[in-house]
């Protein structure tokens with residue numbers, strides 16, 4: 001709990017107040033200015049406001065520094081953020097003013113409502129159909145828990161994960177409140193759709209960092225925010241010191257070691273080598289993704305291809321997105337899972353950065369990389385059972401990074417693919433990679449064994 005009393009916030013629905021420190025408030029403002037576009041600002045601001053109204057427990061658990069800013073401060077922060085932030089999209093003053101006024105009108109009209117949630121989602125984040133589906137999904141999960149009068153367990157059967165994910169009571173309480181509001185209010189407002197449809201312009205060519213090609217249909221790439229570096233969502237703790245360990249390679253890592261748990265790591269400050277070590281490509285930002293293109297595939301949505309040949313072992317690009325902690329990832333994944341949206345990349349597999357200990361259970365206490373919205377080109381890379389890229393992780397003490405490297409020589413105009421290893425977790429995934437090694441029906445270990453064999457003796461993690 002915070003101690004300094006520069007700002008005091010009292011929710012009208014609560015007898016308690018939260019007292020943030022000056023530093024926390026200023027950090028929140030800085031984070032907003034640096035990282036959030038107007039849509040995200042609204043999304044998180046209003047979701048947090050909503051949470052205050054709906055659940056004390058959740059309020060304490062989530063982002064208390066930020067929640068505790070006064071509403072007047074929110075507005076000021078929002079305004080300056082909206083005006084100063086750098087966009088990859090065209091955001092006009094008129095749009096900003098209309099968004100502010102629409103949100104304000106919702107706050108006045110409904111205090112907090114399902115409609116407001118929709119407005120937030122639409123204005124900030126996703127087209128209407130996604131918001132509706134997310135809402136229905138969450139409502140379904142929560143309703144189930146009420147009808148059975150017991151904790152709801154997310155069905156993880158078939159994922160290969162322990163089937164023990166219980167939705168905390170505070171989250172159920174929050175969504176229950178929202179569902180009650182939903183029942184009272186007409187769930188749709190044409191103003192929202194109108195705003196969505198009229199004001200959000202497709203990305204301007206010169207603002208997009210990559211070329212885009214579509215000769216399959218008329219689709220435009222989805223509304224996303226492109227970024228070149230990872231950033232941390234609220235509440236993400238840096239990895240504990242114990243997370244890192246150094247290699248004992250000799251010869252400045254020209255004789256490389258393999259990794260222990262199926263992942264490959266870059267060298268770090270715990271290693272004996274120096275910055276000239278060839279196994280430090282991600283941290284030295286040696287990526288080379290200028291010649292990549294986003295293109296529409298005939299059967300798997302968008303994909304990425306290279307317009308120039310790539311040599312085996314080259315560092316192609318980093319996987320960039322938003323680093324979230326396990327709580328945030330659990331909240332988001334309730335929706336993402338059901339919507340078949342991309343899962344996360346777990347950054348510190350096997351290590352709980354919050355408690356600083358090893359974890360046995362996948363995904364609990366670990367930070368993840370979410371590139372469903374903030375992303376770079378790697379977000380469009382499709383899966384292949386015979387992928388031409390592989391990934392390497394850093395054990396960076398500030399936070400980890402993921403790099404994609406060429407598994408073999410890749411000729412120009414070839415699609416770049418990753419092995420999501422998804423069939424091991426989700427047998428429902430219908431792979432359309434078309435490779436002769438496709439494991440549509442060959443799941444599990446046989447493939448892994450073959451993969452290990454394939455990788456043996458390949459010095460493929462050295463950047464060229």
Ligand SMILES: C[S@@+](CC[C@H](N)C(=O)[O-])C[C@H]1O[C@@H](n2cnc3c(N)ncnc32)[C@H](O)[C@@H]1O
Nearest residue numbers: 300301302342379380381382383430431432433
């Ligand atoms: C990381 S996204 C890749 C970009 C995606 N194609 C798009 O248009 O946004 C992952 C999604 O692409 C699709 N996908 C990727 N590889 C696939 C494959 N081999 N077979 C079928 N679908 C695939 C699936 O819908 C998956 O959830």
